Amino acid sequence: MDSAVQGKDAVLAALPENRALASLLQWNTDAVLDAQYALKELTVTIARDEIRGACQAVKDADYNFLEDVTCVDWYPSEPRFQVTYHILSHSLKDRVRLISPVESIDPTIDSITPVWPSANYYEREVWDLFGVRFHGHPELRRIMMPEEWDGHPLRKDYPVEGYR
Amino acid sequence: MPTSPDLAKFVETTTLLKARPEEGSKDRTMVLNMGPQHPSTHGVLRLVIEIDGETVLKVVPDIGYLHTGIEKTCEAKFYQQVVPMTDRIDYLCPMTNNLAYVLAIEKLLQLEIPDRAQWIRVMLNELTRLNSHLVWLGTHAMDIGALTVFLYCFREREDILRLFEQVSGQRMMTSYFRVGGLALEPPLDFFDRVRDFVKLMPERIDQYENLLTGNPIFVNRLKGVGHLSAADAIALGVTGPPLRASGVDWDLRRDMPYSSYEKFQFQVPVSNDCDVWARYVVRIQEMRESVKIIEQALDGMPEGRITADAPKVVLPDREKMKTQMESLIYHFKIVTEGFTVPAGQVYQAVESPRGEMGYYAVSDGTAKPYRVHMRNPSFATLQALQTMCEGRLIADVVAVIGSIDIVLGEIDR
Numbered sequence: 001m002d003s004a005v006q007g008k009d010a011v012l013a014a015l016p017e018n019r020a021l022a023s024l025l026q027w028n029t030d031a032v033l034d035a036q037y038a039l040k041e042l043t044v045t046i047a048r049d050e051i052r053g054a055c056q057a058v059k060d061a062d063y064n065f066l067e068d069v070t071c072v073d074w075y076p077s078e079p080r081f082q083v084t085y086h087i088l089s090h091s092l093k094d095r096v097r098l099i100s101p102v103e104s105i106d107p108t109i110d111s112i113t114p115v116w117p118s119a120n121y122y123e124r125e126v127w128d129l130f131g132v133r134f135h136g137h138p139e140l141r142r143i144m145m146p147e148e149w150d151g152h153p154l155r156k157d158y159p160v161e162g163y164r
Numbered sequence: 165m166p167t168s169p170d171l172a173k174f175v176e177t178t179t180l181l182k183a184r185p186e187e188g189s190k191d192r193t194m195v196l197n198m199g200p201q202h203p204s205t206h207g208v209l210r211l212v213i214e215i216d217g218e219t220v221l222k223v224v225p226d227i228g229y230l231h232t233g234i235e236k237t238c239e240a241k242f243y244q245q246v247v248p249m250t251d252r253i254d255y256l257c258p259m260t261n262n263l264a265y266v267l268a269i270e271k272l273l274q275l276e277i278p279d280r281a282q283w284i285r286v287m288l289n290e291l292t293r294l295n296s297h298l299v300w301l302g303t304h305a306m307d308i309g310a311l312t313v314f315l316y317c318f319r320e321r322e323d324i325l326r327l328f329e330q331v332s333g334q335r336m337m338t339s340y341f342r343v344g345g346l347a348l349e350p351p352l353d354f355f356d357r358v359r360d361f362v363k364l365m366p367e368r369i370d371q372y373e374n375l376l377t378g379n380p381i382f383v384n385r386l387k388g389v390g391h392l393s394a395a396d397a398i399a400l401g402v403t404g405p406p407l408r409a410s411g412v413d414w415d416l417r418r419d420m421p422y423s424s425y426e427k428f429q430f431q432v433p434v435s436n437d438c439d440v441w442a443r444y445v446v447r448i449q450e451m452r453e454s455v456k457i458i459e460q461a462l463d464g465m466p467e468g469r470i471t472a473d474a475p476k477v478v479l480p481d482r483e484k485m486k487t488q489m490e491s492l493i494y495h496f497k498i499v500t501e502g503f504t505v506p507a508g509q510v511y512q513a514v515e516s517p518r519g520e521m522g523y524y525a526v527s528d529g530t531a532k533p534y535r536v537h538m539r540n541p542s543f544a545t546l547q548a549l550q551t552m553c554e555g556r557l558i559a560d561v562v563a564v565i566g567s568i569d570i571v572l573g574e575i576d577r
Contacts, residue, residue, distance in 0.1 A: 004508075039271055039510055065398055067513070068539040072526050084524065086511050086539070090398075090412065093419050097511060118401030121547055129235075144231040144576060153236055160240045 004038035011035040011042070018042060020087075020096040023061035024054060033101075043097045051100045052110040055085065059115055063089040063096060069112070069122035071130040075156040080104035081132050085112070102132055111137040129154035192216060196558070200229050204307045204562040207572030211549075213561065220561060223553045225546050230576035238536040242502030243269055244343055246536060250523075251337040253538060254574040256299055259285075259292040260516040262341040265536075267422055268512035268523040269343045272505050275474055279466040281345040282424040287358065287461035288331070288340065289423075289514075290454040294365070295324045296517035296569075297451050304444070304566035305376060308385050313375050320368055323361050330354055343503075344478040345471030359462050365455045373448065386441040390552040390564035393438055400551065401544035404519025405450065406568055408434045409442035416515040423514075427464075428457050440567040447569075477503045502531035511539075518542055518569055538577060542570040 005014045008025070014037055015021060024032050024044060031050035036043045046054040055066075067086040074080055079101035088095050102109055111134035112119045123134045124143040131152035134140055142149065151158055199210040208229035214222040234253055238246045250265045251258040263285055270277060302317035325335040331350050332340035340347050376382050392402065397410040407414060415432040417425045433449035435442035471478045479498055480491035507529040513522035519541025526535040545568045552564045 038508055039274070041510060043509070066401060067520065068511075068522060068524065068537070070524060070537040070539075072509075072535045084509075086522070086524070090414050090419075095420075095511065097509075116401070117399050118544055118547060121543060142228075144228040146228070153233055158236075160236055 004036060006034075006036050008032060008035045011037045015042065018094075018096075019061040019092065020044070020058050020063055020089075020094070023057050027057035028053065041095070041097060043099060046098050046100045048100050048102055048109055051083070051085075051098070052112050052115060054098060055087070055112045055115045058087055058096060058098065061089075062091050063087045063094075065090055066112075066116035066118050066122075067095070069119055069126060071126045071132055071154075073130060073154065073156045075104075078103060081107055081130060083109055083126065083132060107131060108133040108135060110135045111140075113137055128152065131155065193221060198561070200226075205565060206303065206570055209565070209570065209572055209575075211561070213553075213558065215558060218557045218559075220553045220556055220558060223550050223561065225549060227546070227572070227575050230572050232577070234577045235536055235538065238533055240532065242531055243505060243533060244498075244502065246533065247341065247343075248337065248339045250538075251339055252573065253540070253577050254516065254518070254521070254571050255336060256296040256571055257292045257517050258336065258338045259288045259340065260514055260521055262339065263289055263423060264512055264514040264516075264521050264523045265525075266341045266343050267514065268510050268525045269505060270472075271510045271512060272508055272525065272527055273343070273474070273477060275344055275472045275477065277345060277423075277472050278469045279424065280468045281470045281472075283461050283465055284346060284350065284470065285341065285423050286425060286428065287458050287465075288328075290457045290461070291324055291327060291358070293454045293517045294451055295321055295328075297447050297454075298324070300447065300517070300566075300569045301372060304563075304569070305382070307562050307566045308382055310376060310379065310382055313372055316368070316371060316375070320365070327354070327358060327361065330357065342471070342478065344474050345469070349470055355462055355465065358458065362455050362458045362462070366452065369448065369451055369455075376444075377448075383441065385559075385563055386439070386444060386567075387437075388439050388441075389556065389560045390440045390567055391438050392548055392552050396551050397548065400548040402519070402548050403541050403544065404515065404517070405443055405446045406545055406548070407519065408432065409446045410438045411436040416513055416520060420513070422512070428460050430457050440563050443567040504529060504531050505533075513539070516541060518571065518574075519545065521574075538574070540574040540577070542568070542572075543575045546570060546575060 005011050031047045033047055034045040065088040067088050070084050072082040081102040083100045085098040111123055123137055126132050127140050128142040128144050129152055193214050193216045196213045196215055199205040200208040210226040212224045213220055234249050238249055247262055250261040254261050298317040298321045302314035305313040328338050329335045331354055332338040392410050394410045394412050397407050413434045418432055430453045433446045435446050475494050480495050484491040485495045505527040507527050509526045511524045513520050522539030524537040525533055528534040553561050
């Protein structure tokens with residue numbers, strides 16, 4: 001059984017060779033709030049305002065491919081939203097997950113489209129289904145639901161069968 | 165020529181007989197709506213295309229017509245009940261979706277899957293790849309105007325669907341994989357029938373190639389069309405055959421192996437041409453490699469159990485359930501309450517016929533997933549459409565859409 005490693009220093013000790021973590025800590029150690037290594041997957045928690053810089057730092061460490069941007073709604077606890085980024089490195093054959101907590105009082109975060117243009121659709125999807133806004137996104141429109149739709153269906157307080 | 169002065173004045177002022185409006189004027193371009201009901205958009209994809217004459221200036225995909233909220237529905241199901249939902253997001257490759265999902269949950273549960281189950285999974289995944297590529301080849305060639313190939317491809321696809329029906333009871337929505345293994349031991353003559361099929365397949369692929377690869381009309385429609393450089397492909401999130409056709413040597417089966425793919429020998433076809441033709445070549449080669457993998461799986465098929473040793477997750481054998489009290493209790497508990505999964509989050513990606521199919525599963529320790537997110541290859545690849553079509557003719561848009569092999573079910577979910 002794998003046991004999870006929790007905390008920045010513990011994970012750094014467990015993974016001294018990991019370039020993503022090293023690069024993030026070198027870039028801005030205060031923006032890295034937490035780290036976890038569980039089930040052979042590295043998760044790094046980044047302060048909300050620093051996400052674009054963190055993505056750039058990871059990209060500079062040869063993690064060249066953005067796989068996915070999505071969100072988890074932890075309603076009713078706060079910070080309510082957890083925006084999740086999965087980033088892959090073709091050369092290192094490794095993957096890193098960045099997560100960023102977003103409070104429900106101000107559900108906004110910086111867009112990472114300047115770093116990876118492919119984030120465009122993913123961020124539109126998160127905006128559409130979770131209602132998290134992305135600063136600096138080129139066209140933040142709904143993508144799945146009709147333009148005039150009310151609410152954001154993947155939020156936990158949105159009923160499965162919709163409002164009737 | 166105009167004879168009266170009035171007519172001469174009319175000709176001078178009317179725009180009909182003049183040359184086209186000057187560059188940059190609003191009247192020069194036209195906005196064309198393509199789809200959602202259009203045979204060449206492979207489902208319900210709507211494209212808003214801005215054209216200047218026949219030249220495409222801008223392509224804006226409009227998606228969401230098939231959105232059914234599958235991710236939301238998953239949150240209301242037990243873990244095992246999510247498997248049938250995963251079939252339905254990409255109806256051309258149900259087995260790869262099943263595999264990605266069950267691997268993710270097995271990772272959370274830290275289950276050890278017996279070799280036999282893993283090898284059968286690999287074999288069925290490669291059959292699925294053949295199935296999906298056959299549909300792609302048939303419809304892509306049909307879009308270009310080569311109607312014959314479609315019939316040949318669907319002949320072989322029918323064989324694969326029959327195999328699926330034999331093993332799982334369903335032709336398309338198989339739901340054959342279970343968290344912890346497989347639903348049932350394959351029927352007795354199943355492996356023989358698969359062997360008969362793969363023996364035939366290389367010759368059949370030659371047949372398709374005879375019809376298409378040397379066909380000058382087909383080649384002219386494909387070569388040099390839809391150029392996508394490696395840097396653009398990576399920046400736009402393109403995966404799978406389109407990425408390899410842009411010269412990036414990346415295949416999850418080889419580079420981040422799952423379900424014992426590391427035990428199989430196969431080549432990853434790569435092309436540096438970056439166009440629609442390269443995508444065609446790469447997929448055809450992939451079909452040949454899939455045949456090799458299936459043969460290896462048949463030759464080395466291990467004996468043993470097909471389910472993990474996890475009584476709280478895997479349903480017991482029917483026979484045991486009827487004779488042993490403990491098995492009966494487990495059976496009842498799993499069916500009525502599901503099984504709990506330790507809290508945590510995982511991301512599991514597999515190489516589907518269209519590219520990287522990833523499942524992000526978050527568990528809060530209950531019997532239902534807190535969140536299931538699907539990372540879909542076509543969804544990301546669609547973003548590259550603008551880059552590939554810009555400056556080309558409208559007819560090329562059809563070729564490009566065919567070459568990225570989109571399935572709208574997985575884009576919209």
